[in-house]
Amino acid sequence: MLEVSGLTKRYGDILAVDDVGFRLEKGEVAAFLGPNGAGKTTTLRIVTGYLPPTAGAVVIGGVDLRREPTKAKRMVGYLPEIPPLYPEMRVEGYLRFVGKLKGLRKQELEKAIEEAIDRCRLKDVRRRFVYALSKGYRQRLGLAQAILGNPGLLILDEPTAGLDPAQIVDMRSFILELKGSHTILLSTHILSEAAQICNRVLIIHKGKLVGDGTLEQFATGRSLEETYMGLVAYS
Ligand SMILES: Nc1ncnc2c1ncn2[C@@H]1O[C@H](COP(=O)(O)OP(=O)(O)O)[C@@H](O)[C@H]1O
Numbered sequence: 001m002l003e004v005s006g007l008t009k010r011y012g013d014i015l016a017v018d019d020v021g022f023r024l025e026k027g028e029v030a031a032f033l034g035p036n037g038a039g040k041t042t043t044l045r046i047v048t049g050y051l052p053p054t055a056g057a058v059v060i061g062g063v064d065l066r067r068e069p070t071k072a073k074r075m076v077g078y079l080p081e082i083p084p085l086y087p088e089m090r091v092e093g094y095l096r097f098v099g100k101l102k103g104l105r106k107q108e109l110e111k112a113i114e115e116a117i118d119r120c121r122l123k124d125v126r127r128r129f130v131y132a133l134s135k136g137y138r139q140r141l142g143l144a145q146a147i148l149g150n151p152g153l154l155i156l157d158e159p160t161a162g163l164d165p166a167q168i169v170d171m172r173s174f175i176l177e178l179k180g181s182h183t184i185l186l187s188t189h190i191l192s193e194a195a196q197i198c199n200r201v202l203i204i205h206k207g208k209l210v211g212d213g214t215l216e217q218f219a220t221g222r223s224l225e226e227t228y229m230g231l232v233a234y235s
């Protein structure tokens, strides 16, 4: 479903992503783990087509992102670190706006909106203005715009960051419900979250992929914590 090879990104002198490569099979749920500044957001922005790489290739569902960006992007739903919400729109109106941007046509669009509202439990606030939503509901709306139109690949950048404990439990349960119908790549620096939600673990440190395996491979013998610390600490 997703194939990344030789991915490199420089910001001037900073090498933010350094020759990263991995493949996600259909239905896999992968945690993208790494400390702050490791290069997670940069990688995810490249994979979603928001940022051009300095070098390397991204192939989504067999489609090369550089050669056929519109076709490739249609298969991706993206929840950025800060969801691009418009405060002056109503929940429904915002989803309609995003759906149109995604190229959904009338009937298909209304069906997709209902499905996203239902899956992200936004029914009670569908007529509310975005500015009047709590942080938890905003994040649900961010997830709803990502899943709108049912893209095969979901890219979620720290989906639980900044939420309170109850909202974190909510968000994790939504993601668990999406398992099975989507391939998911989600960044986090919370190891227990990765272990709870994902079956695959990718570890990035200083722009380099330093670990890639199934949760079982990482957790057998040593805990995920120990493995992670061994890979990223003080090196
Ligand atoms: N727009 C930018 N301009 C310059 N440097 C950037 C920019 N975005 C990120 N960086 C740098 O690239 C590195 C990786 O950042 P980022 O991808 O945001 O990491 P993470 O999401 O893992 O915290 C960091 O050193 C960060 O300071």
Ligand SMILES: [Mg+2]
Pocket (backbone or CB within 6 Å): 040, 041, 042, 081
């Ligand atoms: Mg980040």
